[in-house]
Amino acid sequence: MTSRGLDSNLTSAAAGAGWAERVVHGDRRALARVISFLENEDLQGVDTLKLLYPRTGRAHVIGLTGPPGAGKSSLADKLISELRHGGKTVGVIAVDPTSPFSGGAILGDRVRMQxxxxxxxxxxxxxxxRGSLGGLARAAHGAIQLLDAAGFDYVLVETVGxxxxxxxxxxxxxxxVVVAVPGLGDDIQASKAGIMEIGDIFAVNKADLPGSKRVITEIEMMLDLGMHPYWRPPVVPTVAATGQGVADLVKAIQDHYAVLSTADRLRQHRLEREKEAVLLRLGERLRREILQAWSADRLSELWAALxxxxxxxxxxxxxxxxxWKGA
Ligand SMILES: Nc1nc2c(ncn2[C@@H]2O[C@H](COP(=O)(O)OP(=O)(O)OP(=O)(O)O)[C@@H](O)[C@H]2O)c(=O)[nH]1
Ligand SMILES: [Mg+2]
Incomplete structure (x- = not known):
């Protein structure tokens, strides 16, 4: 490492301590800045997280996923109301993969949760x-830890599945929470199998529209086929537009947390996800280093040869x- 690199690392670590202090004291602007550091892969972001890690683990982190336009943001908004009425604090991260097919998502989130x-x-x-989806996943993971360390009781993460x-x-x-809706046809279950598998709770939103009973039945049937060692995912009809069913959804979320909190499951689950994240970052780091041992020209020649x-x-x-190994 060059001395210049060392200097900038030290500066970043010192800056991280300053940001960590501000985040813990509930400074909004500091929160916003550190999340931007994470998005931009500025070292100060990770240096802040290093210091805050011991303070994480208190928030209940809830993921909301589902097809575009399912009503995830509207539902998040109503969940915030319900949780605030119960005296709880809520941090929300709305992840907008600004890919060509989901433009406008940012605006939608701003309008519905403002x-x-x-x-x-x-x-x-x-x-x-800003760059890769993998980079966004990493930054979002960091942002969750940040809101947790900042003391929010709940952290909601919205992303299009x-x-x-x-x-x-x-x-x-x-x-x-997987948000499903009527009217998408039979293929949602089949083609979105990846999403369906990860659901601890299914919210069938837009229950005011025709076809919601059928979606509920389909999801129930699919759940009957699955293995649920300690938790059978409930299927909750909601109308995010009016708030109908949202209290039931909150109850399901809290029930799930209670079940997770017994028998050491929560600790194991969280350890598992941190381990996975460490291994993933390690793999990415190695790949980057391995590729850096080659010039861009030489690499393109190799791909061409392939x-x-x-x-x-x-x-x-x-x-x-x-x-790389020999380098
Ligand atoms: N009829 C009906 N419309 C709803 C309901 N919930 C949301 N909507 C409407 O569905 C549209 C999409 O809602 P959003 O909350 O932005 O959905 P989203 O899943 O966050 O959308 P993206 O983030 O763009 O994927 C909006 O026009 C909402 O008003 C509902 O329960 N019933
Ligand atoms: Mg949204």
Missing amino acids: GWTGDSGVYIRSMGT VGQSEVDIVRVADTV AAKEIDPYSLEDKLYHR
Whole structure:
């Protein structure tokens, strides 16, 4: 490491201590800044998280996922109301993968959850992709830890359940609420199997629209086939537009937490997700280093050779790895 790198690392660690102090004291602007550091992969973000890690683990982290337009943000808004009435504080992270097919999500979230600006018990933040979805997942994970350390009783994470990275974002939650809606046809269960599997609770939103009974039955039937060692996911009809069913949803969320909290499950579940995250970051770091051992030109030549079948993918992997290992 160059001395310049060392200096900037020290500065970042010192800055991290300052940010951590401010976050713990409920400073909103500090929260916003640190989340931006995480999004921009500025070292100060991770340096802040390092110091705050011992303070995490108190919040109940709830993931909300489901197809675009299912009513996740409207439901989050009503969940905030219900939890605030119970005297609880709520931090919300609305993840907007700004991919070509979900533009406008940021606006939607802002419009549907904007009545909370004067309430110090609520903090809402949208997060988007600057680069890769994997990078966004990492930043969102950090933001959850940050809101937890800041002392929010609940942390809600909203993400559109379209791809693996988006699903990975909510998988770090203690309780995953899958939001389904009538009118999407039979393929939701089949094609979105990944989402259906991770649900601890199913909210069938837009229950005011025709077809919701059928969706409920379909989900129940699918759940009958599954293995649920200690928790059978409940299916809760909701109308986010009016708040109908939201109290039942909160009750289901709290019941799930109570079950998780027994028999050491919560601690194990959280340890498992942190372990996975450490291993994932480690893998990414190694891959980056391995690729950095090659010039961009040489790498493109190698990919071209692979395409031309002049080298097989396994030998290519060996070649890439051994150059780094020997470096
Ligand atoms: N009829 C009906 N409409 C609803 C209900 N809940 C939400 N909506 C409407 O559905 C639309 C989408 O709601 P959002 O809360 O933005 O949905 P979302 O899942 O957050 O959407 P994205 O974040 O863009 O994926 C809005 O027009 C809402 O007013 C409901 O219970 N019934
Ligand atoms: Mg939304």
